[in-house]
Amino acid sequence: MEICEQYKAAEETNRGVYSVAMASISWPAIAMRVIACKIRQRRSYRARRRAFRGLLHLDDKMLWDIGVTREELLSADALPLSISAAEELNRVSLMRRRKEKMGGLPR
Numbered sequence: 001m002e003i004c005e006q007y008k009a010a011e012e013t014n015r016g017v018y019s020v021a022m023a024s025i026s027w028p029a030i031a032m033r034v035i036a037c038k039i040r041q042r043r044s045y046r047a048r049r050r051a052f053r054g055l056l057h058l059d060d061k062m063l064w065d066i067g068v069t070r071e072e073l074l075s076a077d078a079l080p081l082s083i084s085a086a087e088e089l090n091r092v093s094l095m096r097r098r099k100e101k102m103g104g105l106p107r
Helices: 003-012 027-057 060-065 070-077 085-101
Strands: none
Touching (some): 027 070, 027 085, 060 070
């Protein structure tokens, strides 16, 4: 298992970096790997957000056909990179469609 994956697993269980350090790896090496992991993670977030922003080029009718509005799209795009814009967009548009189905909002 790569240090990046070990760090992520340790971070999720609140054990910290100390629990994933191997005796044969120096602390500066571990720190550099953790930093590299965070950089890769940030690049991945940015690439996903860039792909998500491709939806902004669609017109309102096309967005409506896929079940989202431009306002929902813009609000999801404004979220921090660490939050999945696609998941938030899905959640918000699903709530709106349920309200419309119940007669709560006009089309």
